Amino acid sequence: MNTSIATFIKEKRKQLKLTQPELAEKAGVGIRFVRELEQGKQSVRLDKVNQLLDLFGSELGVIQKTN
Amino acid sequence: MNTSIATFIKEKRKQLKLTQPELAEKAGVGIRFVRELEQGKQSVRLDKVNQLLDLFGSELGVIQKTN
DNA sequence: CATTTTTATACCCATTAGGGTACAAAAATA
DNA sequence: TATTTTTGTACCCTAATGGGTATAAAAATG
Numbered sequence: 786m787n788t789s790i791a792t793f794i795k796e797k798r799k800q801l802k803l804t805q806p807e808l809a810e811k812a813g814v815g816i817r818f819v820r821e822l823e824q825g826k827q828s829v830r831l832d833k834v835n836q837l838l839d840l841f842g843s844e845l846g847v848i849q850k851t852n
Numbered sequence: 853m854n855t856s857i858a859t860f861i862k863e864k865r866k867q868l869k870l871t872q873p874e875l876a877e878k879a880g881v882g883i884r885f886v887r888e889l890e891q892g893k894q895s896v897r898l899d900k901v902n903q904l905l906d907l908f909g910s911e912l913g914v915i916q917k918t919n
Numbered sequence: 920c921a922t923t924t925t926t927a928t929a930c931c932c933a934t935t936a937g938g939g940t941a942c943a944a945a946a947a948t949a
Numbered sequence: 950t951a952t953t954t955t956t957g958t959a960c961c962c963t964a965a966t967g968g969g970t971a972t973a974a975a976a977a978t979g
Contacts, residue, residue, distance in 0.1 A: 793914045799923060815968045820927070830936085830966070831901065831912075832894040838914060845898075846915035847860045847905060864961065871955060882938045897936070897966085 790834065790845070791825045797841045798823075812837045857912070858892045864908045865890075879904045900912065 788796075798808045803825070809816045815834050822829055822837070829846060840845050855863075865875050876883045881900055889896055889904070895915070898912060904912050 788914065790912075792887055800855070806925090815967085820969055821967085824927085826902075826966095827902070828899050828966075830898050831898050833967080834898065835894070839917070841916045842917050843914050844917050847855065847910050848859055848913035848915065850906070850909050850911050851914040865975085873955090885937060888937085893936095894920080895936075900937080 791823050793822045793843075794819075794837055794841075801831070808840070810839070812840055856892065858890050860887075860910075861904055861908075875904070875907070879907055896914045 794808075798805070801808075803811070805819045807815050809819045812819075814836055818829070819837070822834065822846055835844050861875075864870070870876075870878070872886045873883050876886045879886075881903055885896070885900055886904070889901065902911050
């Protein structure tokens with residue numbers, strides 16, 4: 786799968802038929818954050834990402850690099 | 853295992869017999885960052901964490917919550 | 920196509936992450 | 950126990966994240 790964080794959130798959000806503002810509110814983060822994250826911004830805060838992932842029963846963890 | 857990011861880095865660092873300052877330099881981050889991360893600080897930047905994990909051939913990814 | 924909805928970009932601004940450095944505390948070692 | 954090494958805490962400072970909001974662009978819908 787090698788799903789990036791960005792695409793994972795985007796796909797999960799669409800599965801739930803939520804818009805970015807709706808997801809942002811549910812997670813308690815800003816709209817801009819959701820957008821930047823879905824666009825692959827790397828310099829985001831870990832706790833904010835986890836706030837979003839929590840809605841999907843997931844979180845950030847260490848995985849093996851697939852190089 | 854449910855290894856947290858903090859303990860993962862700490863253990864990998866010790867496997868390589870590196871001090872925190874040495875690891876920080878290798879990864880190109882600050883010493884304070886390594887310390888705060890190993891102590892479980894959540895509000896860290898994703899890209900900085902990946903700079904460290906890269907030394908161990910790993911990275912941050914989405915995992916299922918073990919709740 | 921026209922209209923509505925959704926997403927992306929641009930601006931301002933407060934908060935804070937993270938760098939450095941110095942010193943204290945703890946751990947390891949002789 | 951004394952000494953050295955490693956780790957933790959405290960302070961200052963700059964850069965940038967993330968929030969809001971307004972507007973433009975793109976996508977979806979009738």
